[in-house]
Amino acid sequence: MDPTPSDAPALPPLAEQPGVSYVMPVLNEAGYIESAVASILAQGNPGESELVLALGPSTDGTDAIVQRLAAAEPRIRIVDNPQSDIPIGLNRAIAASSHPVIVRVDAHTELAEGYTLRGVETLRRTGAASLGGVMQATGRPGVQAAVARAYNSRFGLGGGAYHGGDDVPEGPAESAYMGIMRREAVDAVGGFDETLRRGEDWEFNHRLRRAGYLVWLDPKLEVTYWPRSTFARLARQFLATGIWRGELVRRLGGSNPVRFFAPPVLLLSLVVSVVLLPLHATGVLHGALGWILALAYLGPLAYLALLVLAAATTSGSLADRIRFAGVLAVMHLSWAWGFVVGLLRGARDAVDTSRTES
Secondary structure, three states: OOOOOOOOOOOOOOOOOOOEEEEEEEOOOOOOHHHHHHHHHOOOOOOOEEEEEEEOOOOOOHHHHHHHHHHHOOOEEEEEOOOOOHHHHHHHHHHHOOOOEEEEOOOOEEEOOOHHHHHHHHHHHHOOOEEEEEEEEOOOOOHHHHHHHHHHOOOOOOOOHHHOOOOOOOEEOOOOOOOEEEHHHHHHHOOOOOOOOOOHHHHHHHHHHHOOOOEEEEEEEEEEEOOOOOHHHHHHHHHHHHHHHHHHHHHHHHHOOHHHHHHHHHHHHHHHHHHHHHHHHOOOOOHHHHHHHHHHHHHHHHHHHHHHHHHHHOOOOHHHHHHHHHHHHHHHHHHHHHHHHHHHHOOOOOOOHHHOOO
């Protein structure tokens, strides 16, 4: 669907200094929640503001930290999210909030200075119902830094505008990272789909666009994101994300961008190559048929060349470069396998355990 609908429903004008409600689902974020909250409280929005935390049953001490923060700051409110599902938590936080502008923030992120002021101004200027900025992933030395580099690299997530660099143009968008939203539009489309456990933001903005609302990208809005810090957590995250993307393809079909099908095609070529290689090596496949089937090796070879190129063109030590290539492979192949699972059988009860398991 064209992301620039000409029949966008009219939204009432925003007040000069509208109230802002920040909403944040929280689960097992003891190492990050205080920085995330501090970045919100420091926004300096001239209108009224509040932060509603949808608190899941954490096991790492997050609950105690959140209770302490709420006791010290009257703008912070807490709602329970016993299921821990992100869309349910978002809907509960939104329902408990009161202001016309809703700003989604994740506990693994930090808002740049002036983020809210810029976002409100862009909402007013464009008439958008939902807008987002760009993710600036960062990480501590080691695996997390390599994951952050992959998020920020053109080799990493493959096409989402909010992962782009300085050359990303402002304009209508397919989705909005994090999301600065008009309450009227959120209410009009029924909020977030609580049957989804991943991809809820893309699906929500898809419904906004189908309803005729404008979704906007403003690359001057920056959010710092702290990604997973181990290969195992990264693999579980991307497996779950791929499964739910496969589920969305089952639900929405051709409404999904073509780029989402590249990783599963790569995975298929790898599987075919593994099957064919011993047949070629033992001479079972030979002659014209053997040469034709050998074309299947082009996919894995091209991908290996891509990983080598990615490692060669990044900075850092040899270990840093190897980690970077390894992170790319884990991201792509975990996501691809998840996508195939989700496409073939649906997501069912798949969850992202990367925040709940070591």
